[in-house]
Amino acid sequence: MDHEATPTTSAKAPPLNSDQLNYLIWRYLQESGYGEAAVKLQRDWNVDAEALPFAKHIQGQALVKLVQKGLKYHHLQLTIDENGRSTRQLMPSMFFFGPESEKQVPEPREPNLQPSSSRRAPSPAPEPPLAVPRKRVGENGPGSTSEGTSLPAPKRSRKPAKEPAPERNGARKSSTSANPNVPNGLEADVVNGHPPSVQDARSPSGGPGLDEEHAAVNGMRQEDRMDVDSDADQHVDAPSEIVSPLVPTLSKGESVGVQVAPAKAADLSSSTTILNLDNEKQISQVLWKPHDDHILSVRGVSVCGVWGAQQPETEFQELVSVEPGSGLVVTAMAWEPNGAALAIATCSQNGGELHLYEGQELGLLETLPASQRAIIKLQWHQSGMRLVGIAPFDDQNSASSIMLWDLSDAKNSAGPMSQSVPETLEDVDCALADGSGFVFATGGEAVYQCRAFNEVEVEQKYSSLPSGHDRWSFIRCSWRSQNDTLLVAASTDSGRLWLPDRDVKRDAHQAAITALQIRPQHLNGYPALSTNEFATSSEDGTIKIWQYDRPTNTISTTSKLVVGFPQLLKTLAYSPDGFFLAGASYSTVRIWNAEYVYNQMANWKGESTSWKGDTLKEDDDLVSNGAMSSVNGDGTGAVGLADHSLAWASDGSKLAFALGSQVALINFRR
Numbered sequence: 084m085d086h087e088a089t090p091t092t093s094a095k096a097p098p099l100n101s102d103q104l105n106y107l108i109w110r111y112l113q114e115s116g117y118g119e120a121a122v123k124l125q126r127d128w129n130v131d132a133e134a135l136p137f138a139k140h141i142q143g144q145a146l147v148k149l150v151q152k153g154l155k156y157h158h159l160q161l162t163i164d165e166n167g168r169s170t171r172q173l174m175p176s177m178f179f180f181g182p183e184s185e186k187q188v189p190e191p192r193e194p195n196l197q198p199s200s201s202r203r204a205p206s207p208a209p210e211p212p213l214a215v216p217r218k219r220v221g222e223n224g225p226g227s228t229s230e231g232t233s234l235p236a237p238k239r240s241r242k243p244a245k246e247p248a249p250e251r252n253g254a255r256k257s258s259t260s261a262n263p264n265v266p267n268g269l270e271a272d273v274v275n276g277h278p279p280s281v282q283d284a285r286s287p288s289g290g291p292g293l294d295e296e297h298a299a300v301n302g303m304r305q306e307d308r309m310d311v312d313s314d315a316d317q318h319v320d321a322p323s324e325i326v327s328p329l330v331p332t333l334s335k336g337e338s339v340g341v342q343v344a345p346a347k348a349a350d351l352s353s354s355t356t357i358l359n360l361d362n363e364k365q366i367s368q369v370l371w372k373p374h375d376d377h378i379l380s381v382r383g384v385s386v387c388g389v390w391g392a393q394q395p396e397t398e399f400q401e402l403v404s405v406e407p408g409s410g411l412v413v414t415a416m417a418w419e420p421n422g423a424a425l426a427i428a429t430c431s432q433n434g435g436e437l438h439l440y441e442g443q444e445l446g447l448l449e450t451l452p453a454s455q456r457a458i459i460k461l462q463w464h465q466s467g468m469r470l471v472g473i474a475p476f477d478d479q480n481s482a483s484s485i486m487l488w489d490l491s492d493a494k495n496s497a498g499p500m501s502q503s504v505p506e507t508l509e510d511v512d513c514a515l516a517d518g519s520g521f522v523f524a525t526g527g528e529a530v531y532q533c534r535a536f537n538e539v540e541v542e543q544k545y546s547s548l549p550s551g552h553d554r555w556s557f558i559r560c561s562w563r564s565q566n567d568t569l570l571v572a573a574s575t576d577s578g579r580l581w582l583p584d585r586d587v588k589r590d591a592h593q594a595a596i597t598a599l600q601i602r603p604q605h606l607n608g609y610p611a612l613s614t615n616e617f618a619t620s621s622e623d624g625t626i627k628i629w630q631y632d633r634p635t636n637t638i639s640t641t642s643k644l645v646v647g648f649p650q651l652l653k654t655l656a657y658s659p660d661g662f663f664l665a666g667a668s669y670s671t672v673r674i675w676n677a678e679y680v681y682n683q684m685a686n687w688k689g690e691s692t693s694w695k696g697d698t699l700k701e702d703d704d705l706v707s708n709g710a711m712s713s714v715n716g717d718g719t720g721a722v723g724l725a726d727h728s729l730a731w732a733s734d735g736s737k738l739a740f741a742l743g744s745q746v747a748l749i750n751f752r753r
Contacts (some may be wrong), residue, residue, distance in 0.1 A: 545583035592621035670696035
């Protein structure tokens with residue numbers, strides 16, 4: 084066994100640290116075609132990997148080489164003594180991965196491609212493995228290196244010789260015939276499956292958020308824009324000359340090694356079930372029972388009950404019975420986050436009531452009085468059996484009330500704790516952090532921040548300048564700690580956004596905002612809400628994805644999705660894991676991939692023979708022009724617009740869309 088000459092001075096190798104190990108894994112994932120996993124690792128790691136001081140010294144397939152050398156050392160350690168003499172023969176039972184590792188299924192043979200004269204000569208054949216006669220990872224395969232050959236660190240991007248035609252929402256067709264030597268059907272000129280111009284602005288190592296001019300529109304930059312509703316035939320890329328593939332390198336989270344957008348958005352119409360309520364009762368809200376995609380609850384002014392969504396033929400189970408002419412109306416509904424209870428608010432001429440139903444058998448537990456005339460919003464804290472609600476006015480005066488029911492304490496079950504405010508409240512959201520409950524309510528030109536855990540107390544009132552145009556109709560919050568929060572209000576009238584605790588305002592849309600949602604994400608393995616990313620939809624025919632940059636205290640657009648005017652989106656809903664964003668109009672539902680610049684993944688369109696969305700749209704257009712509605716509002720001549728409600732099942736496999744007296748159960752295969 085050859086021994087190297089002992090140097091006169093010996094430097095002690097530093098120990099391996101977590102950044103170095105993460106970088107090796109991150110590079111391996113890219114080089115092996117697992118770009119999606121690489122993106123997730125980088126975001127959890129939260130480091131600009133390419134800026135690490137040691138990154139420039141790492142060659143291609145570094146992790147594979149280190150592991151291969153480590154396996155050799157492991158096997159040598161078992162078969163030779165400290166003097167280099169062989170002591171025993173290597174047996175399969177001594178393999179690091181066990182004796183089964185030599186029985187792997189042979190990999191398919193690689194195509195026998197003859198290299199051109201301009202290409203680099205083949206590398207010497209690597210020495211065979213010690214024990215396992217199986218082709219090693221990264222050996223002589225597409226986009227890889229052998230141990231005898233080292234490639235320099237790959238470039239971030241490469242300009243393609245011919246730009247292929249973009250697909251819908253920025254997706255590209257992969258041309259497997261153009262280059263059979265490239266894995267996963269990706270073109271060699273498109274690094275990791277995405278053109279280098281497309282940037283995922285949410286990457287933690289990415290630069291500052293994009294402004295409106297540079298935001299990705301429908302999954303691409305403004306200059307490459309393509310309308311989302313275009314039905315034009317897509318061009319097929321012409322076969323190109325086979326070239327040596329680049330070793331893929333992920334640049335600041337903007338590229339992935341798998342195709343994440345389909346060539347064409349999937350049509351979900353064939354996998355949809357339509358549920359209908361008897362007597363044309365109108366639905367205002369639809370909710371899945373948490374952690375149970377078999378129970379679907381719906382609420383309208385004159386109806387509240389559940390369906391067994393696993394068996395659509397099962398009859399609708401009515402929980403609150405509303406007799407015609409009784410004056411009773413159902414005003415709000417909310418599931419406890421673990422599905423332990425369902426709260427339903429009603430009101431009549433005698434006042435308001437809160438009905439609590441047991442989550443398993445849906446039996447009535449108790450009915451609690453509520454002094455307010457109508458509770459229009461209900462929301463539970465994430466834990467502790469505490470329920471928050473708002474009422475725009477009570478029986479005595481025009482003031483609004485913020486209410487809290489502490490259902491964990493029997494002495495508070497007689498009625499809610501409340502706090503009155505002068506504005507007419509329209510929306511409420513709450514958060515639980517640092518052992519305290521926070522409630523945010525909005526209405527008029529004000530946003531209220533309250534402590535609401537053992538009692539209700541207004542902690543802060545934020546007032547916008549009295550312009551007469553900003554009526555804050557939406558409020559959403561994400562609260563992790565005192566210094567890590569996101570509080571966003573939106574105006575339906577002016578199309579503006581407001582971060583009241585940061586004193587940030589900006590024009591967001593050219594028409595009324597119809598929905599506001601903060602993107603969910605997982606934090607240390609637990610579900611949470613982002614503190615920097617949210618989405619809005621508007622009657623200007625667009626969805627915009629926003630990024631809050633804390634160092635500069637600004638919000639900017641990172642993606643803009645153009646859906647057009649025929650089917651304006653009326654509501655938005657993120658999937659519970661934050662991977663997908665759904666938007667609904669009257670007869671269509673679209674789903675975008677929130678992980679990768681919001682490429683459109685799927686759509687659903689209701690058939691006119693079974694879905695009444697187009698009829699409701701025509702009726703709402705009449706109401707908007709001052710006419711009376713004969714369809715919506717549970718009766719001829721009632722005035723009002725149809726409510727759109729969209730809800731994901733907890734596992735993200737189903738989407739419920741309620742409109743009028745119907746619910747579409749859309750199965751979404753991820």
